[in-house]
Amino acid sequence: MSVAEAGAVGPPDQGDRSDAAVLRRGLAAFAELGYAHTTVRELARRIGVNHNFVGDRFGSKLDFWFAVVDFAVAEAELSSFGGDGTLPDEELLREVVRHFYRTAAHHPHLHRLFAEESAHESERMTYLFDKYIEPCLRQLRPVLVRLAQAGRLPRAPQHVLFFAVIGPTLGMTHAPLARRLGRPDDPAITDLEGYADQFADMVIAGLLLPPA
Structure with missing residues (x-):
């Protein structure tokens, strides 16, 4: 995952719909585009889901961002x-x-x-x-x-x-x-x-x- 993340140009493989895969794709989108330019529609495209997914699953784009950050920091052990x-x-x-x-x-x-x-x-x-x-x-x-x-x-x-x-x-x-x-x-x-x-x-x- 690390090497692919470091050199990724487009959205990751969308076949995996696990929570971890969804949050990693969200992280890539926010990192590459910035929060303001990461629309819910673009998130859905990159994740490989319909445009209602973020709202239905997380409540809002901001709530999804919080979930992405918490997951990514824990996965990276950044705060250890x-x-x-x-x-x-x-x-x-x-x-x-x-x-x-x-x-x-x-x-x-x-x-x-x-x-x-x-x-x-x-x-x-x-x-x-x-x-x-x-x-x-x-x-x-x-x-x-x-x-x-x-x-x-x-x-x-x-x-x-x-x-x-x-x-x-x-x-x-x-x-x-x-x-x-x-x-x-x-x-x-x-x-x-x-x-x-x-x-x-x-x-x-x-x-x-x-x-x-």
């Missing part, structure tokens, strides 16, 4: 914090960043949806931030504070550190640009995972200061 409480802070941060980039490699549509919604103030942005972004940051903040107090992190505002980490996901989600920059047309998932790990190593190397 990682670690078992025994890792040093530096290694825990490294593992969190690596996991984040690997989810972008496996689930680029989900990251594209987050990026698109983050550019607009809306009920959907509030939902993403309150339910998924802020809880993850709440768990990570003590790690960042301890690293900063130990002189291992720059004393930068939270938003600067946050965007320093999420920026490289463009390398996973913007395939047309990546191809023009030299990435193979149809990379294997193992290649994408390798790119994700390289991004993580470079970002952590740039963030972490040498021990005092």
Whole structure:
């Protein structure tokens, strides 16, 4: 699913009508078109159902969007914090960043949806931030504070550190640009995972200061 998702050009195969398949097609539509341009009729076409399906099954396009996001975040394990409480802070941060980039490699549509919604103030942005972004940051903040107090992190505002980490996901989600920059047309998932790990190593190397 991951490689097909990463390189998909048109709607996925519509033979599978399972809940998971329907929600994945919805995710692809919202990620590729944006919420405002994803009409109920276009959703029905991409899912392979009649135009009443979304309303009958989910109530509204917005309710379907909520269902898509909740399913996709759970499937990608995007909000899992990682670690078992025994890792040093530096290694825990490294593992969190690596996991984040690997989810972008496996689930680029989900990251594209987050990026698109983050550019607009809306009920959907509030939902993403309150339910998924802020809880993850709440768990990570003590790690960042301890690293900063130990002189291992720059004393930068939270938003600067946050965007320093999420920026490289463009390398996973913007395939047309990546191809023009030299990435193979149809990379294997193992290649994408390798790119994700390289991004993580470079970002952590740039963030972490040498021990005092």
